[in-house]
Amino acid sequence: MADHNNTETNIHRNEALQRKLAFKEERKHHNVSFIMMILLTLVAFYAIWSDKVADSFAVLFILVLAVVQVFFQLYIWMHLSHKGHDFPLWGMFSGILIAAITVVGIAGMIWTS
Amino acid sequence: MSTHASHKKRSGLMDWLTTVDHKKIGILYLIAGGFFFIIGGLEAMFMRIQLFKPENDFVAAETFNQLLTMHGTTMIFFAAMPLIFAFMNAVVPLQIGARDVAFPFVNALGFWLFFFGGVLLNLSWLLGGAPDAGWTAYAPLSTTSEGSGVDFYVLGLQISGAGTLVGGINFLVTIINMRAPGMTFMRMPLFTWTAFVTSGLILFAFPPLTIGLFMLMFERVFDANFFNPDNGGNILIWEHIFWIFGHPEVYILILPSFGAISEVVATFSRKRLFGYSAMVFATVLIGFLGFMVWVHHMFTVGLGPVANSIFAVATMAIAVPTGVKIFNWLFTMWGGKIVFSTAMLWAVGFIPTFVMGGVTGVMLAIPSADYQFHDSYFVVAHFHYVIVGGVILGLFAGLYYWYPRMFNRVLNETLGKIHFWTFFIGFHLTFFPQHFLGLMGMPRRVFTYLSGQDLDQLNFISTIGAFLMAIGTIVLFINVIISTSKKYAPSSDPWHGRTLEWAIPYPTPEYNFAQTPLVRGLDAFWVEKAAGNKGMTPAEPVGDIHMPNPSILPLIMSIGLFVAAFGLIYDTMTVVVIGMAITFISMFFRSVIDDHGFHIHKEEVEEDLKGVKL
Numbered sequence: 272m273a274d275h276n277n278t279e280t281n282i283h284r285n286e287a288l289q290r291k292l293a294f295k296e297e298r299k300h301h302n303v304s305f306i307m308m309i310l311l312t313l314v315a316f317y318a319i320w321s322d323k324v325a326d327s328f329a330v331l332f333i334l335v336l337a338v339v340q341v342f343f344q345l346y347i348w349m350h351l352s353h354k355g356h357d358f359p360l361w362g363m364f365s366g367i368l369i370a371a372i373t374v375v376g377i378a379g380m381i382w383t384s
Numbered sequence: 385m386s387t388h389a390s391h392k393k394r395s396g397l398m399d400w401l402t403t404v405d406h407k408k409i410g411i412l413y414l415i416a417g418g419f420f421f422i423i424g425g426l427e428a429m430f431m432r433i434q435l436f437k438p439e440n441d442f443v444a445a446e447t448f449n450q451l452l453t454m455h456g457t458t459m460i461f462f463a464a465m466p467l468i469f470a471f472m473n474a475v476v477p478l479q480i481g482a483r484d485v486a487f488p489f490v491n492a493l494g495f496w497l498f499f500f501g502g503v504l505l506n507l508s509w510l511l512g513g514a515p516d517a518g519w520t521a522y523a524p525l526s527t528t529s530e531g532s533g534v535d536f537y538v539l540g541l542q543i544s545g546a547g548t549l550v551g552g553i554n555f556l557v558t559i560i561n562m563r564a565p566g567m568t569f570m571r572m573p574l575f576t577w578t579a580f581v582t583s584g585l586i587l588f589a590f591p592p593l594t595i596g597l598f599m600l601m602f603e604r605v606f607d608a609n610f611f612n613p614d615n616g617g618n619i620l621i622w623e624h625i626f627w628i629f630g631h632p633e634v635y636i637l638i639l640p641s642f643g644a645i646s647e648v649v650a651t652f653s654r655k656r657l658f659g660y661s662a663m664v665f666a667t668v669l670i671g672f673l674g675f676m677v678w679v680h681h682m683f684t685v686g687l688g689p690v691a692n693s694i695f696a697v698a699t700m701a702i703a704v705p706t707g708v709k710i711f712n713w714l715f716t717m718w719g720g721k722i723v724f725s726t727a728m729l730w731a732v733g734f735i736p737t738f739v740m741g742g743v744t745g746v747m748l749a750i751p752s753a754d755y756q757f758h759d760s761y762f763v764v765a766h767f768h769y770v771i772v773g774g775v776i777l778g779l780f781a782g783l784y785y786w787y788p789r790m791f792n793r794v795l796n797e798t799l800g801k802i803h804f805w806t807f808f809i810g811f812h813l814t815f816f817p818q819h820f821l822g823l824m825g826m827p828r829r830v831f832t833y834l835s836g837q838d839l840d841q842l843n844f845i846s847t848i849g850a851f852l853m854a855i856g857t858i859v860l861f862i863n864v865i866i867s868t869s870k871k872y873a874p875s876s877d878p879w880h881g882r883t884l885e886w887a888i889p890y891p892t893p894e895y896n897f898a899q900t901p902l903v904r905g906l907d908a909f910w911v912e913k914a915a916g917n918k919g920m921t922p923a924e925p926v927g928d929i930h931m932p933n934p935s936i937l938p939l940i941m942s943i944g945l946f947v948a949a950f951g952l953i954y955d956t957m958t959v960v961v962i963g964m965a966i967t968f969i970s971m972f973f974r975s976v977i978d979d980h981g982f983h984i985h986k987e988e989v990e991e992d993l994k995g996v997k998l
Contacts, residue, residue: 358560362587369588369675377624380679380687 304347311336394934402934404488407892409495410474411790416499417466422857423506424458427451429854432814436847438835448831449516450533454509456519457537460633461544462502464771467779468640469494469551472579474790476555478885478892479573481564481901481908486557488932489974494551496942501544504949508536518829520630523611523622527603532953538601539949543942545590545597552586555579564884565923566903570664573883573907574657577664578643581671582636588675589632596625605952620685627678635674637771639667641778642709645731648781649713651879652728653720656907659712666705666712673702683754692751699749706742710735725879726800730781733808737777741769744819759829762822768815780807780860788874791867792891799863803856810852817842817849882907887920895929898922898989926990928983935979940970 315333318324324332345351351360394402403409431451434442443451477485485491508514515537517526526534559580563572572580600622602608609615611622650657657663679687679695713735722728744766748754757763780803788794821842826833833839866872876890887909888896899922905911912920948963950956 362556365584365672366588372675373592373628376679377621377628380691381618381620381624 300347304343308340308343311340399934401939402492402936404484404492404932404934404938405894406473406477406485406488406491407790407896409491410470410472412495413466413470413473413498414790416495416502417463417470420458420462420466420502420506424455424463425854425857427455427458429850431455432847432850434831435833435843437844438840439832443831445831446513446516449829450509450514452829453516453518453533453537454506454514457505457515457541458502459771460519460637461541462498462505464637464775464779465544465548466498466502468582468637468775469498469548471575471644471779471782471786472551472555472582472640475786475885476576476579477558477562478789478888478896479576479883480559480562480567481884481897481903482558482562483896483900483929484932485554486562487554489935489938490550490554492935493938493941494547494554496938497547497550497945498544499547500942500946501540501542501547504543504946505536505540508533508540511536520626521600521622522626523600523603523619526600526622527611535601535604535953538597538604539952542594542597542601543945543949545593546945547942548586549590549594552583552590555583556587559583564897564900564903567908570661571903571906571908573643574646574660574663574667575640575643575883578639578646578667581667582639585632585636585639585671585674589629589636592625593629593633596622596629599625601952605955620682623682623685624678627681628675630681631678632671632674634767634770635670637775638778639670641734641775641782642667644778644782644785645713645734646716647883648727648731648785649716650907651785651881652723652725652731653717654723654880655716655720656882656910657712658715658718659708660906662708663712666708669705670702673698673705677702680749680754683751684758689751696749696751700746703742703746710739710742725784726795726797726804727781727784727879729801729804730777730784733804734774734777734781737769737773737808737811741766741773744769757822759827760822761818761826761828764828765815765818765822768818772811772815777808780804785879786885787867788878788890789885789888789892792874793867793872794874794878795863795867796872799859799866803859803863805856806852806859807856810849810854810856813849813852814846815849817845821846877909882910884908884920887912893992895931895984895989898929898993899926900924926986926993928986929989930981930983932981933979935974937970937974941967941974944968944970 315336318329318332345363350356400408400412403412430443431448434440434448473485473491477483505515511532513531513533515521515526515529515533517529517534517537521534521537526537559572559576599608599610603610603612609617611617611619613619646657646663676698677695679691680699683692683696713731717732724732744762748757748763748766784795784800821839822828824838824842826839826843833843874890876888877886879886884901884903887901901908901920902923904921909920944963944966946963947966948960951959951961951963
C-alpha cells in the first residue's frame with residue numbers, strides 16, 4: 272500500500288516536472304520571438320529610413336519580414352502549434368492560398384499588361 | 385439544470401417570424417425560394433414569348449434588358465441559393481445527428497437577410513425600372529446605367545450576400561462541431577459532405593462579391609473611379625472580381641445537387657453509394673479547382689495566350705472529378721434493385737442532361753473555339769444545361785425525396801411523374817435547339833432577330849418547350865396543394881432510407897433526437913436495420929434538452945438594412961441613419977440581453993417517446 276502510494280506520488284512529481292519543463296521551454300520561445308519581432312521591426316524601419324535598400328527591392332523586403340512576423344504571431348503567441356487547431360489551420364491556409372491566387376492573378380493580368 | 389420554465393408556445397404568424405428552428409427555417413427558405421423561382425420563371429416566359437417569332441413587339445428592348453438581368457439575378461441568388469439552403473437546413477442537422485445548427489439565431493438572421501435582399505431587388509420593378517446591365521453587371525454598362533435599377537441590384541445582392549455568408553459559416557461550424565458520437569468525417573452522408581464543401585466555397589467566394597459590390601456602389605453613389613479608365617481605373621477589375629466570385633458560385637449551386645442525387649441514387653438502388661471516398665475526394669477537388677478557373681469567362685477580353693491557356697487547362701481538369709462522380713452514380717445503379725420513384729426519375733434524368741452540359745462546358749473551355757461561341761446562344765444553352773439540367777433537376781429530386789421529412793406529407797407520385805416528364809421534355813425542347821441557334825450566330829441578350837436567317841423555327845420550338853416547363857411547374861404546385869390533405873401522411877421512413885434523417889419518428893420532434901444516436905458506420909440507419917435493430921442505438925440517457933429561444937431580432941435587423949438601402953438608393957442620408965440605427969440597436973439588444981434558452985424537460989421527452997410510432 273505504502274509502496275503503491277509512493278509510485279503514485281512519483282508519477283505525479285514526474286508529470287509536474289515535465290509540465291514545468293514544457294512551460295520553461297515555451298517561455299524561452301516567447302522571449303526569443305519577442306526579441307526577434309522587435310529586431311525585425313527595427314530592420315524594416317531601418318531599411319526604409321536609411322535609404323540603403325533600393326526602392327524596388329524595399330517593398331518586397333519588408334513584405335517578407337512581415338510574413339515572418341505573422342508566423343511568429345500565429346505560432347508562438349496564438350499557440351497554433353498546439354493540438355486541436357486542425358480546422359482553423361485548414362481554413363486559414365486555404366483562405367490565404369485562394370487570396371494569394373486572386374491577388375497574383377489579378378495583378379499579373381491587369382497591372383502588367 | 386434549467387432555471388427556466390418550459391417556454392410558452394407561440395402560434396401562427398409570430399411563430400414563423402421568430403423561429404430559430406432549423407426545420408422551420410428550411411421551410412421558410414423553400415417557400416421564399418419557390419416564390420422567387422416563380423418570378424424568375426415568369427420573366428423567362430416573357431422573354432421566350434418575345435422571341436417566339438422574328439421582330440416581335442411583345443416587350444420593348446429596354447424591358448427585355450431588364451427581364452434578362454432580373455431573370456439571371458433572381459434565379460441564381462434568390463431561387464437556386466435559397467432552395468439549396470432549404471435542403472441544407474432541413475437535412476444536414478438530421479443527417480449528422482444534431483439537435484440544431486451551431487448558431488440558430490444566426491441561421492434565422494441569414495434567412496431574413498436573404499429574404500429582404502430579394503424583396504428589395506424585385507421592388508425595383510415597381511419603383512422606376514429594374515436593373516438592366518445583365519446579372520454580371522459589367523462596367524461600364526452598370527456604372528453608367530440610367531435610373532436606379534443597378535442600385536437596387538447592388539444593395540439587394542449586398543444584403544442577401546451577407547445572409548448567405550453567415551449561413552455558410554454556420555454550416556461549417558455545425559458540421560465540424562456537432563456530429564453525433566461515431567459520425568466521423570468519412571461516415572458523413574454525401575449530402576452533408578457537399579453542404580460542407582459548399583459552405584467552404586461560400587466562405588471564400590462571397591467576400592470578393594461583397595468587395596466588388598462595394599466598389600460598384602461607391603462608383604454609382606459616391607462617384608468613385610475604380611472602373612473608370614479616364615481617371616486611372618480599369619473596367620477589367622470588375623470582371624475579374626465578379627468572376628472570382630462567380631465561378632465558385634456555380635459550384636456552390638451544383639455541389640448540394642450532386643449530394644442530393646447521391647442520396648437518391650443510393651436509396652432507390654438499394655445499394656450503398658459506389659466509391660464513397662472517391663465521391664468525397666471529387667467533391668473537395670471540384671471545390672478547390674473552382675477557384676482557379678475564373679478567367680474562362682473572360683477569354684475574349686484579350687488577356688493573351690498565356691493566361692488563356694493556363695485557365696483553359698485548369699477548366700478542362702474539372703471534367704475529371706466530375707466524370708468520377710458520373711461513373712460512380714452509374715455504378716451505384718448497376719446491379720441495384722432500382723425503384724423508379726419520382727425522386728429517382730429526376731436523378732436518372734439528371735445524369736445524361738448534366739453530362740451534355742459538361743461536354744459543352746469543355747468545348748467552351750477551348751479559348752480558340754470560345755471566340756466563336758462567346759456571347760452566343762450556345763453559351764445560353766450550356767449554362768442552362770448545367771444549372772437547370774444539373775442544379776434544378778437535383779433540387780427536384782431532393783424535393784420529392786425529403787418532402788416527407790420536411791412536411792410530414794408525401795407528394796403524389798403520379799402527379800410527380802407528370803411533372804417530371806413535362807418539365808424534362810420541355811427543358812430539352814427549350815434549350816437543345818439553342819445550341820444550334822448559337823452556332824448559327826444568334827447573339828444572347830438581344831431582344832429580337834430578323835426573319836430569313838433560319839432562326840425562326842428553332843426559336844419557335846424553344847418557346848414551346850418553355851411552355852411545357854411552365855406546365856410542369858404548375859403540376860408541381862397542384863401536387864403541393866393536394867399533399868396538404870390528410871390522405872398523404874407517410875410513415876417515418878417511406879423510402880427505406882439509409883441515413884439518420886429517416887431514423888426519426890414522424891412527425892419530427894422539435895428537438896430532432898430524443899437521445900443523440902450512436903453512429904456505427906456509413907449509412908448509419910441502414911447499418912442498424914441490417915443488424916435487425918428497430919432504431920438507432922442511443923448514445924446518451926434520456927434527459928433535459930436545451931433549446932434556443934425564438935427571437936424577432938433577426939427580422940428587425942434585416943428590416944433595418946432594408947430601410948437603409950432605400951436611403952442609399954434615393955440619396956437620403958436621414959433614411960440611411962434611421963435604417964442603420966434600427967439594425968445597430970437590435971444588435972445592441974442581442975449583445976447585452978443574456979438569452980440562455982430553455983429546457984424541454986425529461987418528463988416531456990419521455991411522454992413523447994411513449995407515443996412514438998416508427
